Amino acid sequence: MNEEARYERDPNLVMRRIGGETILVPVRGRVGDLEAIYTLDEVGSTLWTLLAERPTLPEMVNALCAEYDVSPETARVDVDEFLKTLVSGGLAHRRAG
Numbered sequence: 001m002n003e004e005a006r007y008e009r010d011p012n013l014v015m016r017r018i019g020g021e022t023i024l025v026p027v028r029g030r031v032g033d034l035e036a037i038y039t040l041d042e043v044g045s046t047l048w049t050l051l052a053e054r055p056t057l058p059e060m061v062n063a064l065c066a067e068y069d070v071s072p073e074t075a076r077v078d079v080d081e082f083l084k085t086l087v088s089g090g091l092a093h094r095r096a097g
Contacts, residue, residue, distance in 0.1 A: 008092060012027045021039055
């Protein structure tokens with residue numbers, strides 16, 4: 001993935017925090033797409049919150065390492081997978097740096 005690209009949330013989502021999880025529902029045509037509900041765990045919720053700041057991949061990796069006891073290599077794999085899933089699902093977008 002491009003190290004300088006910035007990532008941002010898709011604005012066409014309904015988000016709710018319930019306990020330690022974040023629930024995401026894409027809105028298409030003014031209707032929630034209940035077939036495509038996403039549930040994020042605590043780490044996913046942390047990364048989702050970071051997306052409000054339009055971070056780069058290295059910024060997200062650094063934030064994950066600061067928040068959790070995880071190596072940069074493991075964090076990189078997790079963040080990369082998380083971003084690929086969000087982008088492919090239309091929940092986030094990659095923008096040029």
